[in-house]
Amino acid sequence: MSNDIVTRMGDGERVQLSAGEIREDIQTGTADAAQRAGVPELTAQEQERLFDIISDPSRIVSVNPGEEVIVTDDGCSMSFYSGQDGAGVGVPLSRMQAVLTYERACGADTTSLGHSDYSYKPVKPIINFEANDYYNTSMMTTAPFFYGAQPNLGLYFQPDGPCPNAAELMPMGKIDEARRAQEEAAGHLAKDLVFVGSRLADVGLEGLNFDTSGSAGDADFMAALQAVAELKRKVPDLPILMGASGEFVLGMHGEVEYEGTRLAGLYPQGQVKVIETAGADIAGVAINTATTESLPWNLSRAVTFVKAASGASNIPVHANVGMGVCGIPMMEQPPIDSVTRVSKALVQLGKADGL
Amino acid sequence: MGMHIAHIMASCMGGIRTSGDLVAWMQMTRKMRIHEAKAYVAEKLGVGIIDLTDEEIMRDIRKNLGIGTVTSIAGGPKGIRAKCKIADLLGINIRSVSLFKSQMGFPG
Numbered sequence: 057m058s059n060d061i062v063t064r065m066g067d068g069e070r071v072q073l074s075a076g077e078i079r080e081d082i083q084t085g086t087a088d089a090a091q092r093a094g095v096p097e098l099t100a101q102e103q104e105r106l107f108d109i110i111s112d113p114s115r116i117v118s119v120n121p122g123e124e125v126i127v128t129d130d131g132c133s134m135s136f137y138s139g140q141d142g143a144g145v146g147v148p149l150s151r152m153q154a155v156l157t158y159e160r161a162c163g164a165d166t167t168s169l170g171h172s173d174y175s176y177k178p179v180k181p182i183i184n185f186e187a188n189d190y191y192n193t194s195m196m197t198t199a200p201f202f203y204g205a206q207p208n209l210g211l212y213f214q215p216d217g218p219c220p221n222a223a224e225l226m227p228m229g230k231i232d233e234a235r236r237a238q239e240e241a242a243g244h245l246a247k248d249l250v251f252v253g254s255r256l257a258d259v260g261l262e263g264l265n266f267d268t269s270g271s272a273g274d275a276d277f278m279a280a281l282q283a284v285a286e287l288k289r290k291v292p293d294l295p296i297l298m299g300a301s302g303e304f305v306l307g308m309h310g311e312v313e314y315e316g317t318r319l320a321g322l323y324p325q326g327q328v329k330v331i332e333t334a335g336a337d338i339a340g341v342a343i344n345t346a347t348t349e350s351l352p353w354n355l356s357r358a359v360t361f362v363k364a365a366s367g368a369s370n371i372p373v374h375a376n377v378g379m380g381v382c383g384i385p386m387m388e389q390p391p392i393d394s395v396t397r398v399s400k401a402l403v404q405l406g407k408a409d410g411l
Numbered sequence: 412m413g414m415h416i417a418h419i420m421a422s423c424m425g426g427i428r429t430s431g432d433l434v435a436w437m438q439m440t441r442k443m444r445i446h447e448a449k450a451y452v453a454e455k456l457g458v459g460i461i462d463l464t465d466e467e468i469m470r471d472i473r474k475n476l477g478i479g480t481v482t483s484i485a486g487g488p489k490g491i492r493a494k495c496k497i498a499d500l501l502g503i504n505i506r507s508v509s510l511f512k513s514q515m516g517f518p519g
Contacts (some may be wrong), residue, residue: 059454118421122461125424125445126435132415160481162416164441165431194507195459198479198497199432201507260510262437293504295439336443372438372445376417384414387492392417399421409438409445411418 061111064394066354067218067347068385075111078352079241082106085349085356092304093323095364098356102405106359109401110352116253116396126410128297128338129376130204130267131170133158138172142386143379152193157238159199159319165410168265169193170201175208176245176252183255191259202297203256204265207249207283211278212241219244222308238275238309245276249283254290257266265341271301273308274319277327281314283332288335298326299340299376303361324365338410342376347386351394354384355401362406372409375402427473428481430456430463433501440503455500476500 062072079373082103083092090097098106109117116385119125126257133154138144154385155167164275169190171179179186186203194201225234266284268311270277277300285295305327314330322330324341331339343358358375362382366373380386385397402408424431430452437448440474453460473480477498479493488496491511498505 104440124424163425163428163436199494260507337422370443396421403422
């Protein structure tokens with residue numbers, strides 16, 4: 057069989073695979089996701105449809121008219137004015153100009169504002185600056201306008217924060233101390249998330265995004281859930297998007313629960329249920345991309361996880377399709393051929409409500 | 412950079428070029444899944460679901476309803492003025508609109 061289908065590896069490298077090799081990667085990818093998360097594999101028909109999407113000879117592919125979904129973002133407009141660290145192109149635009157360009161020139165369904173650090177803790181001391189910028193921009197935007205950042209529990213550990221460093225305690229065998237440090241840090245984090253959300257709500261916040269929740273593990277994820285619930289109690293009409301950071305919640309603590317559900321090891325179909333329980337309006341899921349595996353393998357895994365999450369959820373599910381997640385190659389300039397194949401497959405087969 | 416535009420072109424509704432912002436509001440304010448949100452907006456606009464992403468149809472609808480067009484029409488509502496109309500059209504609470512109306516002394 058000739059090697060005549062051009063595709064990508066998880067790091068973006070262009071490769072040629074035979075039809076048989078692509079089908080095999082699709083099969084092993086969905087089997088891997090199904091085995092890990094305890095969810096069904098893609099059916100033979102779905103695998104064949106995924107093969108068709110991946111092997112389409114066109115450079116760019118798309119969904120059919122009428123199948124389109126909503127795009128939310130984690131600071132996309134920042135990419136207009138930021139530098140390489142933020143995958144930005146360095147155009148000298150103000151934040152408002154970037155947001156309006158994203159809305160009007162790019163046709164984004166929603167837009168967002170965020171601090172360059174993109175974590176909530178650094179926003180706290182400059183909340184009035186952020187509230188001013190948010191308010192002024194919200195008078196100009198027509199599409200829904202979020203404020204977003206990451207909970208990022210890691211910033212609450214020494215030397216950056218007040219709590220003993222759990223990652224240093226664990227290798228010393230001080231597991232109980234590490235757990236207490238994470239619980240203490242989670243308390244600070246939840247308080248800060250509610251503080252920032254509440255202050256922005258005072259200036260007409262249209263939507264809040266807790267992006268990449270759980271990046272420092274299950275205590276991080278728990279703090280975000282607690283903050284969602286508290287904000288919904290204080291500001292019931294505030295729309296909240298809570299997105300995860302990986303295909304399962306890292307068990308850095310191992311024992312924390314939310315409403316009776318242990319968070320460590322929770323896969324997307326479980327993540328969306330606790331996000332829904334906390335009161336969030338949209339759930340985000342993120343599936344890891346393996347750089348040494350092919351796009352067919354990675355995308356097949358991602359579609360399997362996302363389809364299970366979408367099936368389990370009663371609220372909209374948006375698949376995170378940034379660099380290195382949900383099948384997008386792990387590089388700062390992902391090839392458009394791979395981006396559009398991921399986009400199409402997650403909507404048509406993963407049944408995502410948005411990206 | 413570049414991914415966002417590729418996703419928008421491949422799979423997304425097109426924001427204020429079409430009706431993507433309206434459908435997004437329904438996901439955000441009513442937790443509607445994509446098909447329910449589209450059906451709700453289509454019913455409010457009196458069009459079919461397939462029309463929601465048709466620029467040729469949606470442009471005139473947006474212009475006539477004063478809910479913002481992607482090209483800038485002098486004197487045409489955009490920003491908070493358009494959102495006031497969107498909130499009324501969809502029967503939803505948009506928090507920036509509520510704040511704006513309270514500052515202007517308009518009823519909620």
